[in-house]
Every structure is written in C-alpha cells, then in structure tokens.
Amino acid sequence: MDLKLLNEQGQSSATVSAPDTIFGREFNEALIHQIVVAYQANARSGNRAQKDRAEVKHTTKKPWRQKGTGRARAGMSSSPLWRGGGRTFPNSPDENFTQKVNKKMYRAGIRSILSQLAREDRIAVVDSFTFDTPKTKLAATKLKAMGLDSVLVITDAVDENTYLATRNLPHVAVVEPRYADPLSLVHYKKVLITKAAIAQFEEILG
Structure with missing residues (x-):
C-alpha cells in the first residue's frame, strides 16, 4: 500500500510504501464496531x-x-x-460495564481501521512532527498550512514541546503508536503518521 508523503505545505511530494499486512487488510465492519464499543464501555466511570x-x-x-x-x-x-x-x-x-476483547481481535481491528483509512485517503505520512519551542501558535500555523483541521497525529515519540504545542488545540491529538485507540482513529477526519511510527506499527501489529 502506497501512502502520500506530505511536505510542510500539505502537498504530496512523493509516496511511501507501507506494509500490506497493516494497511492492506479487508474492511471488517463488525469487528471494528465491536472494538470501538468495547473501548467506549471500558472508559465509563460507572x-x-x-x-x-x-x-x-x-x-x-x-x-x-x-x-x-x-x-x-x-x-x-x-x-x-x-x-x-x-x-x-x-x-x-x-x-x-467492562467488555473483554482478545488481543488478537483488537490488533486485527486496528489493522482493519488503518487499511480503510488508507483506502479512503484519510491517512498521510510526514517525515517528522516536532517543534523547537512549545508554542501553540506554531502547531496551529503548521496544521493550517497543511490543510488539517481535525487530525490525529501518530508519531514515534511525543516530546514535551510537541505535547505542549498541541494540547490546547481542539480537534487535534498527538499520540504514539502504542496509544492509538480505535475510537480516535475513526473519530478524526485525517490521520497523520510519521515514517518512524509506521515502523513501530509493524512491531506492534505485524
């Protein structure tokens, strides 16, 4: 599966080859529904x-x-x-309200979501996503230039500057691959993922 590689202006400069084992799976609506509902149920305070x-x-x-x-x-x-x-x-x-989901099912559901996002052109790749200073204005300007208003950024490591620069932005979340949950993946309009994060997904979901 080839994913678009975006530059700082949000333009597709090239493509990145992503593993079909993660981004080329069939769409399993029933499984995705099950893991999303289970995630929401397990998040209830009760x-x-x-x-x-x-x-x-x-x-x-x-x-x-x-x-x-x-x-x-x-x-x-x-x-x-x-x-x-x-x-x-x-x-x-x-x-x-706890609902149990096996690890094998959960990982298969995440792979199915990522594959469907790739087919719908809702996922793109960037070289990196970091900031020199923890300024929200920098993050807002960068995302606006890329044409992203509702985005889940998946990066290999969330440093302090990136966390502080994005935490006050509505409709923006930055997580590492191990913390990418099914609800966030289907909630945001776009998913921005770094090259290093793709490699981490291979280790986690491969």
Whole structure:
C-alpha cells in the first residue's frame, strides 16, 4: 500500500510504501464496531447511582386506610409508582460495564481501521512532527498550512514541546503508536503518521 508523503505545505511530494499486512487488510465492519464499543464501555466511570424504595427518604406511614375511600390502595409514599418514590431497578455504581476483547481481535481491528483509512485517503505520512519551542501558535500555523483541521497525529515519540504545542488545540491529538485507540482513529477526519511510527506499527501489529 502506497501512502502520500506530505511536505510542510500539505502537498504530496512523493509516496511511501507501507506494509500490506497493516494497511492492506479487508474492511471488517463488525469487528471494528465491536472494538470501538468495547473501548467506549471500558472508559465509563460507572459512578451513576439511583435510590430504590428502601433508600429514599419517605415516611413509612400508610397514606390512607386500605378500604372505604374509593382510592386505589397504597402502602407508603416511597412506592416506585409514586412521584418521588424509589426506582424499581435503580442504577448502581457497582455495575460493571467492562467488555473483554482478545488481543488478537483488537490488533486485527486496528489493522482493519488503518487499511480503510488508507483506502479512503484519510491517512498521510510526514517525515517528522516536532517543534523547537512549545508554542501553540506554531502547531496551529503548521496544521493550517497543511490543510488539517481535525487530525490525529501518530508519531514515534511525543516530546514535551510537541505535547505542549498541541494540547490546547481542539480537534487535534498527538499520540504514539502504542496509544492509538480505535475510537480516535475513526473519530478524526485525517490521520497523520510519521515514517518512524509506521515502523513501530509493524512491531506492534505485524
């Protein structure tokens, strides 16, 4: 698979040969959906909580006598049928949303995503992505010159200057290959990857 090599102006100056084992796989929509949903589920904090009828603060006094009023019988105001009563099946902070995905499936899903991005021309290669000083303006100017407004940059090593220069930019993220997650890969419009990062992907996913 040949990927475009971009210069500082965002123009394609040449092509880079990328391994077909990573960038030439078939599109597996079901697998990609599974690993993206699993990633989102595993990122949940699981801290939502609601109260059942035993936990809400209500009197246990019977609202009215059982018979003779013409009303429906009622036991206490904490009933789930009543406004302000407890929930029948409340959410608990102990609920576990974890979804297990095997390493083999996860890596196959990442390879499938990268291959589809390459086919859709949403992935490009640069020689390097570094900055001499940690200035956000430098990063914004560089990405604007390349015509990138929503981009995931995958570089072999994220140094301090690169991290500080890009952390305040919306719709821009910079990660190393080992931290490239499926959600980010499908979320951003473009993926910019360095030559050295491709070699790291070969070690991780090959």
